[in-house]
Amino acid sequence: MIGFSFYLDQTLDDETLRYFKSMKNYGFSEVFTSAHIPEKDPQKYLQAFDKLITTVNSLNLKLVINIDKPSLHILHNRLNDADIVLRLDDSFSCDDIVALSKQTTVxxxxxxxxxxxxxxxxxxxxxxxxxxxxxxxxxxxxTGLDLTWLAQKNRWLHKLGFKTQAFVAGNKPYRGPLMEGLPTLERHRRTSPFISAVELDKLNTDGIVIGDSYLNIDLRKSFNAYFIDGYIPLHISDIKIGTPSYLFTKVFHNRKDPARDVIRLTESREMNHRNIGPTNNIERVFGSVTIDNRNYGNYMGEIQIVCRHLPASQNVNVLGTIIKSDLKLLSYIDSGSAFKITRIHNQF
Structure with missing residues (x-):
């Protein structure tokens, strides 16, 4: 489950509506908001909330509302017709939680x-x-959480039957007033939102929400590839002449018996129908994408992604390099993991 955030001090105009529709088209199914309604002059926030409810209902999105008791008292008549989750603050008693849980997800x-x-x-x-x-x-x-602590807390919560959700930062401009990003884990404050989300998923977090108010189109595509289509998107640069076109047309899988030093593209050998001679037999750096040539006999045509520096070999041709911003994703490609390699736009 993936979601994004919209706050009641934002303007829900035509541009924002297009953003909502785009996020839905890329697989985002929840909208998070914080509804702490001021007791003095609440009308502006109530109008914004009504418009948000109408929008999420029209798009068939679930609304998650971070709420306190006074705001719930103000809003309760407005919540009847929406698919909502109430994210309660610490002011609610056990009796409150039980009563609310009979009406909606808490x-x-x-x-x-x-x-x-x-x-x-x-x-x-x-x-x-x-x-x-x-x-x-x-x-x-x-002040964000520690990764090891969250992993342990996730395990404890899952044993009790809870599904867990966490936040990653979005793109700049970050939400004010501090404008320092809105992640759950401190290590994610300056990390790519997509890499942060993959890491939370690998920690068995059930849902990830963009805490800040915006996510760019390239990251939307990456979230869709991983959370909806089920593969890790990788991007390659410095592509050499002779790189097989099928490298960019298929979702590949790491072997189920994964190597220590390289990611082996399981399907690659059977896709090769060429006699590959040695060329570009240079040092293989972290992130190099390679293909075995005829000097490797039956291994000819096997494509690999290098996970640690390896020396040059007359048996191995270097085809290109995974871009720097994607290198951390290689550590999340496990036994049998799916991934797809795409040219960056300035490549032939």
Whole structure:
């Protein structure tokens, strides 16, 4: 499950509506908002909320509302006809949670829920299928969560039956007032939103939401490739003449018995019908894409992606290099993982 954010102090105009439609077309199915309605002069926020409800309903999107008790009291009559999740702050009691869970899905704070909370919820005989666990995002630099801690918390929450959700930063301009990004993990504050999302997925986080207000079109495509179509998109540069065209037309898979030093494209040998002579037998750097030539006998035509520096070999031709911003993705290509290699735009 992937989602994006829209906040009530933003303008929901035609451009924003086009963005909503684009995100939906690329597989995003949830919209996150924070509905802390000021008690003085709430009308502006109520109008914005009504417009948001109408928009998400028209696009068949789920709305996730981060909410406190006073705002819920103001908004409760507006929530009847929408597909919503209420992400509750810490002001709600166990009795409140039980009552709300009978009406809609309720998301608790994944970062703060503990054994005592679980014991109290179990005593109330609540249906845990109506609950989710959402981590916070952290606007203040240096205050985001640690990766190891989140991995351990995910395991604990999953054993209890919770689905978990976390945030990654979006593209600049980041949301104010601090404008430092809105990630759950501190290590993701300056990392590509897509790489951050893949890492959270590998930590068995069930859903990822863009915390900031914008994600560019290239990243939307990457999210769609991975979370909807099921493969990691990689981009290659410095492509050499003689690179087979089929390298860019197929989703490949790493072998199920993965090598230490390289990613072996399982399907590549059977796709080769050429007698490949040695050429461009240069040092293989991290990210090099190579093909075995006829000097390797039956291995001729096997394409590999290099995961550590290897020396030049008269048996191996270098075809190009995975671009720098994609190199971290190579560590997430496991046994049998699917991926697709695409030329960057300035290549022939």
């Amino acid at each position: 998301a608790l704070n994944a970062g703060t829920i503990d054994d005592a909370d679980i014991t109290e919820l179990k005593k109330s005989d609540i249906d845990f299928h109506t609950l989710e666990a959402w981590y916070n995002y952290y606007p203040h630099p240096d």
